Amino acid sequence: MSTSKHHKIRLRVAFGTSVDLxxxxxxxxxxxxxxxxxPDPSDVVFQLSLDIGIEGSNKTDIFQCVIATERNRRLVEKEPYVIVLKEYRYDAFRKAILNIIKSCEAETWYDCLSCLRRHFLWEYEGMYREEDLKKMN
Structure with missing residues (x-):
């Protein structure tokens, strides 16, 4: 009996931006x-945009969220995509983002996208029906 090996698509963050920094x-x-x-690791809130794509490709899509510390959680409670850190330290922020991206690696771009959209606002959100997105895979 032969079994086919399934390979996950590896995602990469080309870069991130935040005009709030x-x-x-x-x-x-x-x-x-x-x-x-x-300056104060407990008092941080900023908007973050990430250009995320498939490793080996120059194509990326933009995904956005807000980064906030627990102290500022109430300031962003109406935001749909927030990553909350107990305290902001670059290494903890970096690790959190990279772990989320890694957790969204899957066998198809659609599956990667579905996972990413649970954490971030996708630049094309609402432009396509789910069945059309599946077909673009």
Whole structure:
């Protein structure tokens, strides 16, 4: 009996951006181990955009969310896509984002997209019916 091996699509973050951060940190390279550190790690809230695509491809889609510390959770309670950190430290932020992206790797782009859309607002949200998205796979 032969079994076919299924391979997951590997996702990558080309880069992130946030105009809410100081100017020299507005472009975020999650491959870098150092990045923005907040003056008060318990008092952070910022909008984050991520260009996410399939590893090996130059094509990416934009996904957005808000990053907030527990202290600021009430400020963003009406936002649908929020990643809450106990305290903001770049390494914890980076690890949280990369873990989410890794957890969304799947056998098809549609399955990756379905998972990513649970965590982030997709730039094309509402433009396609689910059955049409499945066909684009």
């Amino acid at each position: 100081p100017s020299n940190y507005q472009v975020i390279d999650l491959e870098e181990e150092e990045g923005y550190e907040a």
